Amino acid sequence: MDEAGSVSVRKSGRKPQPKKFSQDEITNLDIFSSASEGEVESFELLQQLADSSNDDEFNSDQAAAEADDPEEEVFSSEGAASDGSDVATPVEDYEDAASYASEDEVRAREDGDIISGRQSKGYDYVYGKHTKPEAGTHIRGVPESASSSKGSRPEFLYSLFGNATKDLVHLARSMDQWGDDLALPRRPNESGRKGIRHHFSHDADKRLFEATEGWDWYYKYGGRQKLAEVQRSHSLTSEEGMLYVPQPSHTQQTVFMGPYGRQSPFVVRTFQSMCLDEAWKATPPVSGVEEHIAEPPRPRKQKIGWLLNVGTGARSLEWAPNHSGDTQYLAISTLQPKDHEKIGQLKFSPAFTPQSFPSSIQIWSFSSSEKPPRETLLDSDNPPRLQLVICTEWGDPRHLTWCPMPRDFRECDYEGGQIPIGLLASVWSDGHVRVLDIHLEQTENTTFVKYTAAAFTAKPPSTLCTSVTWLSPTELAVGCANGYLAIWCIYPPPSSKPQPSLTPQPAPTLTPTSTSTSTSHPKSHSPHLLLYTPLQTTYILSLSTAYPLAPHLLASSSASGHLRLTSLLHPQTDYVLSLRMRHAPTSIRFSEPSHAFLTADDNDSVKAWPIRRFFSPVNVARMPANGICLAAGEFHNSVLVGCADGSVCAVNPMRKMLYPKATAWQLPVFRHEWRRATAEERRRGEGGAGKVRITEGYKLKDANMAQGAKRGTGKAVEGVVVATVWEEEGHVRSVAWGRSVEVGGWVAVGMGSGLVRVEDLAI
Numbered sequence: 001m002d003e004a005g006s007v008s009v010r011k012s013g014r015k016p017q018p019k020k021f022s023q024d025e026i027t028n029l030d031i032f033s034s035a036s037e038g039e040v041e042s043f044e045l046l047q048q049l050a051d052s053s054n055d056d057e058f059n060s061d062q063a064a065a066e067a068d069d070p071e072e073e074v075f076s077s078e079g080a081a082s083d084g085s086d087v088a089t090p091v092e093d094y095e096d097a098a099s100y101a102s103e104d105e106v107r108a109r110e111d112g113d114i115i116s117g118r119q120s121k122g123y124d125y126v127y128g129k130h131t132k133p134e135a136g137t138h139i140r141g142v143p144e145s146a147s148s149s150k151g152s153r154p155e156f157l158y159s160l161f162g163n164a165t166k167d168l169v170h171l172a173r174s175m176d177q178w179g180d181d182l183a184l185p186r187r188p189n190e191s192g193r194k195g196i197r198h199h200f201s202h203d204a205d206k207r208l209f210e211a212t213e214g215w216d217w218y219y220k221y222g223g224r225q226k227l228a229e230v231q232r233s234h235s236l237t238s239e240e241g242m243l244y245v246p247q248p249s250h251t252q253q254t255v256f257m258g259p260y261g262r263q264s265p266f267v268v269r270t271f272q273s274m275c276l277d278e279a280w281k282a283t284p285p286v287s288g289v290e291e292h293i294a295e296p297p298r299p300r301k302q303k304i305g306w307l308l309n310v311g312t313g314a315r316s317l318e319w320a321p322n323h324s325g326d327t328q329y330l331a332i333s334t335l336q337p338k339d340h341e342k343i344g345q346l347k348f349s350p351a352f353t354p355q356s357f358p359s360s361i362q363i364w365s366f367s368s369s370e371k372p373p374r375e376t377l378l379d380s381d382n383p384p385r386l387q388l389v390i391c392t393e394w395g396d397p398r399h400l401t402w403c404p405m406p407r408d409f410r411e412c413d414y415e416g417g418q419i420p421i422g423l424l425a426s427v428w429s430d431g432h433v434r435v436l437d438i439h440l441e442q443t444e445n446t447t448f449v450k451y452t453a454a455a456f457t458a459k460p461p462s463t464l465c466t467s468v469t470w471l472s473p474t475e476l477a478v479g480c481a482n483g484y485l486a487i488w489c490i491y492p493p494p495s496s497k498p499q500p501s502l503t504p505q506p507a508p509t510l511t512p513t514s515t516s517t518s519t520s521h522p523k524s525h526s527p528h529l530l531l532y533t534p535l536q537t538t539y540i541l542s543l544s545t546a547y548p549l550a551p552h553l554l555a556s557s558s559a560s561g562h563l564r565l566t567s568l569l570h571p572q573t574d575y576v577l578s579l580r581m582r583h584a585p586t587s588i589r590f591s592e593p594s595h596a597f598l599t600a601d602d603n604d605s606v607k608a609w610p611i612r613r614f615f616s617p618v619n620v621a622r623m624p625a626n627g628i629c630l631a632a633g634e635f636h637n638s639v640l641v642g643c644a645d646g647s648v649c650a651v652n653p654m655r656k657m658l659y660p661k662a663t664a665w666q667l668p669v670f671r672h673e674w675r676r677a678t679a680e681e682r683r684r685g686e687g688g689a690g691k692v693r694i695t696e697g698y699k700l701k702d703a704n705m706a707q708g709a710k711r712g713t714g715k716a717v718e719g720v721v722v723a724t725v726w727e728e729e730g731h732v733r734s735v736a737w738g739r740s741v742e743v744g745g746w747v748a749v750g751m752g753s754g755l756v757r758v759e760d761l762a763i
Contacts, residue, residue, distance in 0.1 A: 160610050160657065161595055173200050174593040175658065178637040182700060183650040183667035185636035185745050187762045196635045196744040196762060199592045202548040211322075211406035214473055219410060223474075223491045227437050232453035236391060241448025244358040244391035246312045246336050250689035253309050253754060257694050268309040268755070273383050276305040276759060304380045305759025310334055310362060314734055314750025316400040320422050321739035322407045326369075326379075328738070329387070329421055329440075330748055332362045332756060333397040351539060352481050354431040354464060355395045363388040363421070363440070366758060368743065376742040378760050387440050391450040395429030398466075404547065404634075404739070405473050417442050423455075425476060431464035432457055433478045435490055456490040460532065469543040469554075471568070475530070477554060479540030485556070485571070487531040533571055536560060542588045544597060546611060549590075553611060555597045557585045563599070565614040576614040589632040591639060594654045598639055600627025605705070606641055608653050620653040621666045622703040625726065631735040635744035638761075642732030645724070646672035648749055650761065651703070664703040669761065670696035674730035674753045690729065692753050729753045 161171045177194060178185075188195035198207065217223045252269045257279035268274045280303040313335040320329040336359070365387045367379035403423040413420035421438040428434065434454035441447050459465060460480055467479040471487065478486045536558035546553040552568045561581045567574035583602035590597050596608040596618070604626055607617040625645035632639050641649050651666040673693045731752040738746035745762025 157658070160612060162612060170200050174637070174654070178593055178652070179654060179658070181636065181638060181652050182655075182665045183638065183652055185633060185638045185762050187745070196741060198635060198741055199548065201592060206548070207406045211408045214405060215407055217474055217491055219412070224412070226491060227455035230453060231437055231451070231455040233449050233451045236448040236450050238446065238448060241360075241389050241391055241450075244360045244448075244450070245389065246334050246360070248311045248337060248689070248754060253689045253692060255307065255692045255694060255755070257307075260695070260697060263693070263695075268307060270309050270311050270754075271386055272309055274307045275380055275383070276307060276757075277303040277380060279303070304378050305757065306366070306378070306384055308364065308384065308756040308758065310750075310754055310756055312337060312754050313729065313731075313752040314754070314756050315396065316398060316426075317734045317748050317750045317756065318400050318402055318736050319739040319743075319746070319748065320402050321404055322409070322422060324740050324742050326367060328366045328368060328740070328743055328746070330364045330366065330736075330758070331400050331402070331424060332364065332750065333400055333426070334360075334362070334754070336396060350429075352464065354429065356393060356430045357395055359392055359394065359396055359428075361390040361392075361397050361400070361424075361426075362386060363390070363438070378746070378758070384758070385444075386446045388438075389446060389448045390436065390438075391448060392428070394432065394434070397426045397428050399468055399542075400424065400426050401468060401470060402739070403470050403473055405470070407473075413439075423473070425468050425470065427465040427468050427478070432459040433465040433468050433476065433488075435476070456488075458486075458488050458529075460484065460486055466540050467543045469545055471545060471547075471551060477543055477545070477568075479535070479543050479556060481539050483534055483536035483538050483540060483558060485531065485533055485535035485540070485554075485566075486529060487568070489528055489530055531568075531571070535566065535571075536562065536564060541584055541586050544588045544590050546590050546592075546597075549592050549595065550611065555588050555590070555609070557588050557599065559584050563588070563597075563609065563614075565597070565609070565611065578609065578615060578617070583626075587629045589630055589639075591632040591637060591653055592634075593637040594657055596653065596657065598630060598632055598653060600630055600641060602626065606630070606639070606651065606653070608657055610657070618657050618660075619705050620656040621649070621651040621664055622705060623647065623649055624668070625724065628731055629734050631737050631747075633737045633744060634739060635741045640669070640735045640737065640747060640749075642735045642749065644726045644731050646674070646726070646730045646732055646751070648672075648732055648735065664705055665700055666703045667700050668698040670694055670698075670757070672730065672732060672751050672753070672755070674727055676727070689753070692755065694757075727752075
């Protein structure tokens with residue numbers, strides 16, 4: 001205040017510019033003119049988003065504070081770059097530079113005129129247009145940089161989720177349904193507005209169409225009979241069947257479990273199970289621990305879940321979908337015991353060499369119990385049973401995946417007293433991709449069945465199949481060791497009943513390897529190749545589609561360290577590349593509420609790759625060790641990450657994506673630790689399998705996203721940054737959420753020690 005009593009106001013020296021919008025603001029959009037009651041309730045949330053937009057007045061103090069804030073997450077290609085890399089895109093590795101930039105831009109970049117990842121002058125990065133066009137400047141078509149501090153709040157959300165009416169309604173309803181979940185999913189309440197439910201992009205009409213007419217090829221047009229003719233199998237005795245099961249060097253595993261201070265050893269025999277509540281009964285405190293640490297005895301059945309011993313490490317596991325009854329089914333494939341002498345004698349890389357040997361897939365059944373209101377719990381009174389062992393001579397089964405599309409089982413599926421499970425696809429180490437039509441016999445004993453021919457078998461020439469995902473009930477997308485993508489139709493529809501295909505390109509001359517030469521059906525009913533095109537430069541590690549939101553979008557990761565998002569409508573031209581990572585992610589999953597693919601990177605963090613800004617990832621969590629596997633819930637927005645140190649953590653990625661400055665909460669669910677047997681234990685014959693300890697009861701914690709910049713990729717010991725190498729038996733190798741809305745909170749975790757933990761994490 002000066003002597004005259006007037007108040008001085010601090011203003012920016014910049015000339016204020018009027019706002020410009022290429023689309024109306026959220027408040028001006030006529031979204032709810034014909035909206036349903038649930039959409040109208042979401043309008044309040046959209047109104048809050050519009051009210052939180054920035055003012056036209058520039059606040060220099062606030063800008064300086066934000067610039068110094070290490071927690072600020074900015075969506076930009078510069079922030080997505082890997083350490084030590086100054087390349088904007090991996091284009092020079094395997095694509096012509098003209099597909100990304102003009103020759104003038106390449107020449108200017110070599111001369112240093114254009115700096116990768118930085119904004120060029122004259123370009124409006126909020127609205128995506130040039131105010132002063134410059135020669136050789138490349139435009140992505142979307143803003144290069146977008147954050148909540150640059151532009152208004154609606155513009156920030158437009159860049160992530162789109163500005164169409166349906167996109168905004170979908171965003172608002174998803175935030176209202178799952179935005180409050182810190183880490184774990186919640187059980188649905190009476191109104192259904194919170195907790196586990198079907199995703200909003202997969203409404204009841206779509207699910208009904210997919211479950212009925214989507215399976216007409218199987219029930220009405222001969223698909224079921226054709227697959228049954230091609231598939232060949234016969235029963236085995238238990239003695240014969242056990243020859244196909246990987247045999248560990250031990251018959252039991254010792255596990256230390258229980259509350260802190262009162263952990264006790266428990267023995268879990270091979271192919272047997274143990275109720276988790278057994279470890280939480282009243283037990284005396286462990287020697288050397290304070291008495292006051294031990295909690296009082298808890299009532300029975302407070303820890304509902306099961307611990308299985310499947311023999312060797314669980315390579316892949318997945319719940320069978322479309323089972324809403326009182327029984328759920330879990331498919332598990334296990335690792336072969338390592339022969340270190342044989343590995344040292346290999347002349348070729350096992351990843352690129354087909355290998356055939358006896359192997360198996362285990363199908364376990366779990367009973368559920370109803371608890372009002374609207375709760376389906378694991379039945380702790382009926383232990384899980386090993387229902388079926390699928391025996392083959394095709395080598396290791398990898399990437400087990402059930403057909404995820406809704407399906408209404410019909411009366412013909414239960415003929416002969418059998419129980420239909422579904423279509424199971426996998427790639428085997430002999431280089432083939434196969435589909436099995438799985439049925440179970442109603443028996444109390446374990447059934448061993450040897451499959452000599454699958455319902456569908458295919459393999460490209462001169463390469464191996466490495467990963468697989470479903471595009472529809474009849475279409476498979478398969479990644480290959482040479483970086484190519486192959487899409488097969490396991491049973492094309494007859495010409496009299498055409499159905500739309502995701503890949504309308506004409507089929508190349510390459511034909512898959514068929515397991516049957518039956519002539520009882522016309523050629524139009526035989527499987528054929530729809531697409532075979534280069535996707536990556538080398539070994540494809542994982543594939544995932546954006547089903548059900550955008551099933552034509554396919555994300556892939558390869559050993560080169562690149563991620564690629566491809567539209568199957570035009571795979572040669574419509575694709576987006578990521579920056580190269582030092583360690584390629586071995587698992588990629590799609591989170592429908594977040595509109596993003598999720599991966600674990602080499603900096604121990606979990607990244608979200610929005611489908612509209614795939615080139616600019618968002619860090620949503622930081623793990624205690626390198627993430628090996630992850631699973632995204634199909635009926636909620638919680639993501640489970642398994643780490644190399646045996647930790648299993650849960651996180652809600654939507655919170656960090658929508659609010660970059662929000663606290664990134666994550667919950668360590670439990671930690672699995674394994675150690676080798678000591679010399680004394682081996683002398684007594686007690687330590688063949690080593691020892692396992694499982695600790696749990698951790699607090700919800702804040703994942704400090706800024707600590708990565710401080711500690712690099714490892715922890716500093718005496719000024720030297722080091723990284724920890726964990727025993728393979730201590731890894732968490734696979735995780736999976738329940739595949740039915742009734743059991744959407746169920747989770748299965750496979751560990752390298754041969755243990756599989758199954759429990760309900762819904763709260």
